[in-house]
Amino acid sequence: MTFSQYLTLIKSPETTPDxxxxxxxxxxxxxGQTLWRTWSTSAVGLSNFARYSNPEVDxxxxxxxxxxxxxxACKSFEEAxxxxxxxxxxxxxxxxxxxxxxxxxxAELPYSPVSAVFDLSLMTLAK
Numbered sequence: 247m248t249f250s251q252y253l254t255l256i257k258s259p260e261t262t263p264d265x266x267x268x269x270x271x272x273x274x275x276x277x278g279q280t281l282w283r284t285w286s287t288s289a290v291g292l293s294n295f296a297r298y299s300n301p302e303v304d305x306x307x308x309x310x311x312x313x314x315x316x317x318x319a320c321k322s323f324e325e326a327x328x329x330x331x332x333x334x335x336x337x338x339x340x341x342x343x344x345x346x347x348x349x350x351x352x353a354e355l356p357y358s359p360v361s362a363v364f365d366l367s368l369m370t371l372a373k
Contacts, residue, residue: 257291266295266336277323278311285330298335 255261283289286307287299303326310322346355353370 253292256295259297262295262297276319278307278319281323281326281330282307282311285326285335296335298330298333300329300333303329303333 252263255263256266283293285294285296285298285300285303287294287301287304290297290299306322306326306329310319310326313319313322351372353372355368
């Protein structure tokens with residue numbers, strides 16, 4: 247099935263598949279945007295594939311996205327993540343393995359918490 251066909255399916259609870267795509271987004275510089283598009287009620291039928299809805303999580307995500315102080319935003323996002331984890335809205339049944347092979351002249355590739363994509367632009371020479 248194409249991705250556009252999949253997006254049509256998730257618009258309705260009756261047609262949302264029991265098994266969903268998890269990695270469909272670009273890495274964002276802030277976790278807030280990723281959390282919002284994955285877990286906010288307003289993203290149900292768009293990018294919240296689990297159809298997860300928790301008013302307190304919505305409040306914390308909105309609060310964090312509106313915060314101008316990075317520490318306050320981080321606190322809101324951490325609290326939202328704790329609630330999401332406690333609710334256990336998804337069960338990840340498969341995760342792609344990424345194997346990296348390089349010699350000692352290439353520095354280790356940095357880990358990205360929001361993307362499992364191999365990004366060649368992150369390659370640097372070892373010191």
